[in-house]
Amino acid sequence: MSDYGEPAADPLPGRAGPSRARRLRLAALVVLLVVVVVAVIRVVAAAGPPTREQLRERAGLTGKQTLLIGVKDDQPGVSQQLENGAFEGFDIEIAYxxxxxxxxxxxxxxxxxxxxxxxxxxxxxxxxxxxVTVDLVVASYSITDDRRQKGVNFSAPYLETEQSVITRASDDRPVTSLRDLAGRKVCTIGTSTSEDRLTDLLTDLGATARGRNRISECVQELYDGTVDAVTTDAAILAGFVGPRPPGELPPMTKLKNVQELRHWDIGDDGSELWGVNTGPNPAMRDLVNLSLQESATGPDGERWRAAFDRYLRSEQPANNPQQVAVDRQPEPGPEDRVEVRRWPWERFALPYPHRPGPALPTGVARRGRRSSGC
Known part of the structure; x- marks a missing residue:
């Protein structure tokens, strides 16, 4: 205003004031940045790795209500069905x-x-x-080249163990290698890697190798004296040797004439690496590998360790000198590593909505689970 109440004249008619010009330049800069960000997002979305949700959609999991998982039901400490129909064991925790x-x-x-x-x-x-066809198989399934060539799509390994032998404790004949089983009757799981080794080696030594569908059938024959030894992966046999953790319900598969068993280290220098059969969908395999990758190399590793400590490490004292399993999760190889797109702002977002809570202490059971028997 002038001294006489009239509006002051614009000192530079036809030009915007300094503050208005700055606002215009700032607006133009914001528009330019938005255009650049949108362009970058489009390029990354088209050429970069998929997001986790895109993998779920490709795997057919979007909108799916129930995940079916095939598991063993007669392997104490690994995967066993209880009298109430629920399942427990290391494989069950990995599946969850x-x-x-x-x-x-x-x-x-x-x-x-x-x-x-x-x-x-x-x-x-x-x-x-x-x-029925299940979505995943988590069933002490050893990864082999032969199985892969026959079409099995394995995930990265989640446990490393080795082949071993159990006998009745009353049998004082030592077993330091498979050759010590010459002339004896030996049982193992049919269609297993252990059966292949028995057929190749023990037949030439005069041993009788017999395969059964279920390891519990082999152990029952061992109790009954029908066979002299049972051989398969140490992590599977360990549950029959050591006492079961306290506070658990009786198993659905009951064995008779139970006797004390002895676990023998046969000096096998090979490894049995267990993997998940993920089926033919590549996105499903990537999702499973991503879970195992995050567990092996990221902060989620406590879940694996809690499962190992509860079910496998607790069996070790009763199974010495045979090691039950390696006490660390195998790291995925280069061929099993998965990359997913994660935008910078997701680092500050809420955690992935389906992440479980903190790992449970050893000896604490989960509650509220539904099993196929309920």
């Missing part, structure tokens, strides 16, 4: 861990018993007796 990362909390996971010869086809028994 993977399912959580795939977006399925415990009530939406259904376990179905699967036999060894059906693991490649992913055919498990439903409660009504029908055979």
């Amino acid at each position: 861990m993977i399912a959580d990362d795939l977006g399925f909390d415990a009530p939406r996971v259904e376990f179905l018993p699967i036999e060894s010869e059906d693991r490649a086809r992913r055919q498990a028994r439903a409660p009504d007796g029908r055979f």
